[in-house]
Amino acid sequence: MTAAAAIPSRTIVLVGLMGVGKSSVGRRLAYALGLPFKDADTEVEAAAGRTIPEIFAELGEAAFRDGERRVIARLLEEPVHVLATGGGAFVDPRTRELIKDQAISIWLKADLEILARRVGRKDSRPLLRDKDPIEVLRQLAEVRYPLYAEADIVVETADTPHQVAVDQVLAALTAHEANA
Structure with a gap:
């Protein structure tokens, strides 16, 4: 089946832990489907006129989540x-309910060790400041995985090129739309 056959009638929302590739896979997925791509973090920064680390530092996580x-x-x-x-x-x-009501949610899931390796390369993630990435990811997974599991589709990714994940998402999306 072609990518065009997988084009949904609702926005596709990618969810998952930091470092799983939501933005990288999302850009490629949008291209494959001929759809626009949006990054919520970029949009939040534009709306707030400051970076996410600045929002966290100056206003706190609760204010960030409200704006998000x-x-x-x-x-x-x-x-x-x-x-x-x-x-x-x-x-x-409230965000989860909005997404459930108005979009198709896809949880991109990857091994925590892979994610720790990826996120450990940057110092731009507020939740990781001066902390062990694998330990932070384990704690986040414990809280977030049961909620991510409410997504419409789950795609397990590995340490492979992004196009592999895109192909997996397209196949899962095609199957989901066929069963809708």
């Missing part, structure tokens, strides 16, 4: 597109 929810609600009103969310977005009950 408002931005995602606005994005879900736009024409069908692929939306990469921040790792904690789907954890917020």
Whole structure:
């Protein structure tokens, strides 16, 4: 089946832990489907006029989550597109309900060791500041995995090129739409 056959009638929202590839896979998925791509984190930064680390430092996580929810609600009103969310977005009950009601959610899931290796390369993640990435990811997984499991589709990814994950998502999306 072609990518065009998988084009959904609702926005595709990618959820999962930091480092799983929501933005990288999302961009390629959008391209494959001929849809626009949006990154919720980028949109939040644009709306707030500051970076996410600055928002966390100056206003705290609760203010960030509130702004994130408002931005995602606005994005879900736009024409069908692929939306990469921040790792904690789907954890917020109101954001999760918005996504469930208005989009198709896809949990990108990968081994924690792979994610730790990926996120350990950057110092731009507020939740990792001065902490052991694998330990933070384990704690986040414990809280978030039961919530991510509420996504419409789960795609297990590995340490492979992003295109492999895109192909997996396209296959899962095609199967999901066929059963809808």
